[in-house]
Each structure stands twice: as C-alpha cells, then as structure tokens.
Amino acid sequence: MRLRDIMPTINKEELNRTLEELERSLRHLAAVGIEGFNCSAQSLKKIQQWGRPMDRTAHRLAKIRADLGDCRRCKLSASRKNIVFGEGNPSARLVFVGEGPGFEEDQSGKPFVGAAGRLLTRIIEAIKLTRDQVYICNIIKCRPPGNRNPQPDEIQACFPFLKRQLEAIQPDFICALGKFASQTLLGSEQAISKLRGRFHDYHGIKVLPTYHPAYLLRNPDRKRDVWEDMKMLMQEYGYEK
Ligand code: URA
Ligand code: URA
Numbered sequence: 001m002r003l004r005d006i007m008p009t010i011n012k013e014e015l016n017r018t019l020e021e022l023e024r025s026l027r028h029l030a031a032v033g034i035e036g037f038n039c040s041a042q043s044l045k046k047i048q049q050w051g052r053p054m055d056r057t058a059h060r061l062a063k064i065r066a067d068l069g070d071c072r073r074c075k076l077s078a079s080r081k082n083i084v085f086g087e088g089n090p091s092a093r094l095v096f097v098g099e100g101p102g103f104e105e106d107q108s109g110k111p112f113v114g115a116a117g118r119l120l121t122r123i124i125e126a127i128k129l130t131r132d133q134v135y136i137c138n139i140i141k142c143r144p145p146g147n148r149n150p151q152p153d154e155i156q157a158c159f160p161f162l163k164r165q166l167e168a169i170q171p172d173f174i175c176a177l178g179k180f181a182s183q184t185l186l187g188s189e190q191a192i193s194k195l196r197g198r199f200h201d202y203h204g205i206k207v208l209p210t211y212h213p214a215y216l217l218r219n220p221d222r223k224r225d226v227w228e229d230m231k232m233l234m235q236e237y238g239y240e241k
Contacts, residue, residue, distance in 0.1 A: 076142035082109035086137025178212025
C-alpha cells in the first residue's frame with residue numbers, strides 16, 4: 001500500500017516540497033562553505049527521512065513490538081496463543097482502544113476480528129472511515145482465559161506498551177471502547193455511562209469513551225448512545241482536519 005492511499009488527510013505534496021527546498025538549501029550552503037549549519041551527510045539523510053513520517057512511525061511501532069518480544073510480563077502469557085499488538089494506519093488520526101483479545105483475536109493475532117470486531121468495523125464505516133485509515137488496539141494484548149475481565153496487575157504490565165504506541169502514532173482522537181479502556185486511559189473509576197458522551201483528555205489527545213461493541217451485542221438499545229457519540233467524533237474529526 002502506498003503512502004498517499006493511507007494518509008489521505010496530510011498534505012504530503014506540500015510537506016515534500018518544503019523538505020526538498022530545505023535539503024537543496026542546506027546542500028547549497030554546504031557547497032559554498034557556509035558554516036554554522038549542520039550539513040553533514042548524516043544530517044541530510046535525516047532530512048530525507050522527514051519526508052516519510054509514516055515510515056518513521058511504523059519503525060517506532062516495530063521497535064515497540066520488538067521490545068514486547070515473547071512477553072512473559074504477566075500471567076496471561078501462559079494461556080495465550082498470540083499477542084495481539086494492534087494494527088492499522090501508523091499515521092491514524094483516530095485510534096480505537098478496546099479491552100483485550102477474545103478467542104478469535106487470540107487465534108489470529110489481530111484485534112477485533114470476532115463478532116464484536118465485525119460490529120466495530122460497521123461503526124468505523126458509519127463514520128465514513130475504514131479500518132485501514134484508523135488504528136485498532138487494546139488495553140491488554142493477551143486474551144484472559146474465558147474472556148474474563150482484565151486484572152489490575154495485567155493492565156499494569158501491559159499499559160506501558162499501549163502508551164508508547166499512542167506516543168508513536170500521536171493521534172488527534174482516541175475512541176475508548178468500554179469501561180476498561182476508558183477508565184485505564186483516563187485514570188478514572190467513573191462508570192462508562194457517566195464517562196461517555198463527551199471528550200476527555202489523554203496527554204493532549206481527545207478521548208471519547210463509548211460503549212464496547214460486545215456490550216452493544218448484548219444491549220442493542222445502547223446503539224443509539226454510541227451513534228450520538230460517533231456523530232460528535234465525526235464532527236470534531238472533520239473540524240480539525
Ligand atoms: N474485544 C476487545 O476488547 N478487543 C478485541 O480485540 C476483541 C474483542
Ligand atoms: N461495561 C463495560 O465494560 N463496557 C461497556 O461498554 C458497558 C458496560
């Protein structure tokens with residue numbers, strides 16, 4: 001997939017023009033012997049890489065995945081089949097954060113691919129985006145046995161890696177799916193029914209908590225609330241473009 005296919009909202013041509021100009025200027029300064037600028041080969045190489053912010057983020061995400069390794073930091077490692085790291089656009093402006101992998105996610109290593117995942121895909125499409133344009137991940141990366149709730153020590157062991165992923169991606173928005181994602185990201189103990197419906201802040205990123213799609217499958221009446229939340233999200237997402 002090419003950069004322009006998955007980074008539709010960044011004016012890449014303008015960025016590349018600026019970077020080309022800057023590189024040309026620095027080469028010129030180096031050629032005429034003007035000192036005081038860093039015109040080393042290393043610096044010029046670095047400038048070339050500025051033109052590929054997605055590559056840089058992808059590289060940072062790959063490093064975080066490598067640091068996670070064959071993780072044994074919590075007891076979920078004993079029963080998991082696959083670590084579910086997260087997937088999507090490294091330059092996403094919107095990240096969905098769920099709770100943790102279920103059976104199908106554990107089997108495949110991909111987030112939100114089961115029944116709840118299919119509903120999430122429809123929610124993403126309802127706000128005129130695709131799964132490829134956003135990034136999708138979870139508070140914990142390994143499946144709790146029998147899909148039980150994540151425990152505090154498991155969240156504590158895993159959350160630092162999600163923090164690093166969010167730092168690398170630097171999205172404008174996080175949609176926190178359900179109680180665990182919302183409470184963990186916001187450091188709150190408030191009920192999801194109280195947290196949802198408005199934006200909160202996570203290190204300068206706008207966080208919108210909403211009900212978890214698995215909860216919606218059991219409580220379809222609540223889809224109306226999620227749709228209200230998604231309309232808010234869509235509006236802000238559009239404004240900030
Ligand atoms: N539920 C979640 O919270 N995350 C997934 O990836 C799948 C189901
Ligand atoms: N409880 C949860 O964990 N998530 C929801 O979305 C609703 C209730």
